[in-house]
Amino acid sequence: MVRVSTDIAGTPVGSTPSIDWPDLPARQQPSWDPAELAQVLAVLSTYPPLVFAGEADLLRQRMAEVSAGRAFTLQGGDCAETLADVTGPNIRDRIKTILQMAVVLTYGAGMPIVKVGRMAGQFAKPRSSDSETRDGVTLPAYRGDMVNGFEFTEASRRHDPDRLLRAYHASSATLNLVRGFTSGGFADLRSVHAWNKGFIQGPAQARYEQMAHQIDRAVRFLEASGVAEAEEMRRVEFYSAHEALVLDYERPMVRRDHRTGLLYDTSSHFVWVGERTRDLDGAHIDFVSRIRNPVGVKLGPSADRDTVLRLMDKVDPEREPGRLTFITRMGAGTVRDVLPALLTSLGEEAHRVSWVCDPMHGNTFTSPSGHKTRRFEDVVDEVRGFFASHAEAGTHPGGIHVELTGNDVTECVGGVNPVDLDDLGLRYETLCDPRLNHQQSLELAFVVAEMLEKGVR
Numbered sequence: 001m002v003r004v005s006t007d008i009a010g011t012p013v014g015s016t017p018s019i020d021w022p023d024l025p026a027r028q029q030p031s032w033d034p035a036e037l038a039q040v041l042a043v044l045s046t047y048p049p050l051v052f053a054g055e056a057d058l059l060r061q062r063m064a065e066v067s068a069g070r071a072f073t074l075q076g077g078d079c080a081e082t083l084a085d086v087t088g089p090n091i092r093d094r095i096k097t098i099l100q101m102a103v104v105l106t107y108g109a110g111m112p113i114v115k116v117g118r119m120a121g122q123f124a125k126p127r128s129s130d131s132e133t134r135d136g137v138t139l140p141a142y143r144g145d146m147v148n149g150f151e152f153t154e155a156s157r158r159h160d161p162d163r164l165l166r167a168y169h170a171s172s173a174t175l176n177l178v179r180g181f182t183s184g185g186f187a188d189l190r191s192v193h194a195w196n197k198g199f200i201q202g203p204a205q206a207r208y209e210q211m212a213h214q215i216d217r218a219v220r221f222l223e224a225s226g227v228a229e230a231e232e233m234r235r236v237e238f239y240s241a242h243e244a245l246v247l248d249y250e251r252p253m254v255r256r257d258h259r260t261g262l263l264y265d266t267s268s269h270f271v272w273v274g275e276r277t278r279d280l281d282g283a284h285i286d287f288v289s290r291i292r293n294p295v296g297v298k299l300g301p302s303a304d305r306d307t308v309l310r311l312m313d314k315v316d317p318e319r320e321p322g323r324l325t326f327i328t329r330m331g332a333g334t335v336r337d338v339l340p341a342l343l344t345s346l347g348e349e350a351h352r353v354s355w356v357c358d359p360m361h362g363n364t365f366t367s368p369s370g371h372k373t374r375r376f377e378d379v380v381d382e383v384r385g386f387f388a389s390h391a392e393a394g395t396h397p398g399g400i401h402v403e404l405t406g407n408d409v410t411e412c413v414g415g416v417n418p419v420d421l422d423d424l425g426l427r428y429e430t431l432c433d434p435r436l437n438h439q440q441s442l443e444l445a446f447v448v449a450e451m452l453e454k455g456v457r
């Protein structure tokens, strides 16, 4: 995964601190049996960290480049990872998709792409409703495999703290494979480029051929000049991220770094707080304010200047480069009305954080067949509106955050090889929100690369 220099590798993994977490209101938390939970927490807090403090520091440096306008970040993966989907082929194909997108974006941006998987911990979901009713039977809503099962039975929907340990092990197995894939030659620029050529030979050909041709020339130049042989071209830095939602998972994973005495959430390199849990005086914002990892906060269309400044004061009072990322998810129809004004109202402060576009969560609707879906065209339109907003405000559009899979699912409609509303039932596999499939993800990368290359006003 990330390239680890000797001083990072030599970093002691840190001790489990005893922290009296303040008793603040926390939304969207499971209701566990307290005795069962206590047993699990005692075990989880002794488990090895999944990431090193030094790796999180390195990602913070990379995100500092994003906030300074010298890098772009690609964050992507499932809405909800599931325990059953932790398989070699699934992980490989998701990594492959992200790497393919990153090559295209690198070309378009002419900047380093900071690659972050929404994976190895994305096992918990906030829900609109606490319960779900089917055929007159009401049960607790599915909240992700870290909390309960998707199967619609009382036993499966029970909040089971043992699942925290299963999520830890699944995250550990995922990260292990990701580290292998991204450092062991699989990520070789030439193979990734060859996979992209496969995409362009399909229906995308006419629309994206010109850019594909330019990328091909650039890679051929690297090969001809011998640069493609370099070790750096055979591996990539790749980081993990998930929503820090279930505090009974995140808190026991916090460790004190022996070098500095500071706290890190060792469940992931990057964690974010979601739109539904970012209350200024709530436990989630308090949690991320205490850890040293680079962190994100989602912002929906209701976020105003005052809220954003107060979030900055809480989470990033020193305005440390790379520390805080705002992930905006305004909706394609709203972004142009709301985002430029918000950015402008922040003045200089808007330059002290990174801005990333989540074009998924503001664009969800239910199809006539009853599937939760999104239109590819709306996703693209929100990214376009995001770029235009930053151009207007003079701030850096720092990246995209996307729900995607490497599989050929039919969950979002549209794209150059279109999924129609009638196709949704063919391969609708997500247990929560609809993801872009492999082709739609690559197509998004080409469209965004064009925006990066040509600029959007």
Ligand SMILES: O=C[C@H](O)[C@H](O)COP(=O)(O)O
Residues within 6 Å of the ligand: 079, 125, 126, 127, 128, 129, 432, 433
């Ligand atoms: O991923 C985000 C949320 O968990 C999801 O959009 C909530 O969806 P719901 O409205 O089906 O609960």
Ligand SMILES: C=C(OP(=O)(O)O)C(=O)O
Residues within 6 Å of the ligand: 079, 126, 243, 273, 274, 275, 276, 298, 329, 358, 361, 433
């Ligand atoms: C829950 C999510 O998003 P948001 O907090 O923006 O609704 C998510 O990213 O899956």
Ligand SMILES: [Mn+2]
Residues within 6 Å of the ligand: 079, 080, 361, 403, 432, 433
């Ligand atoms: Mn989602």
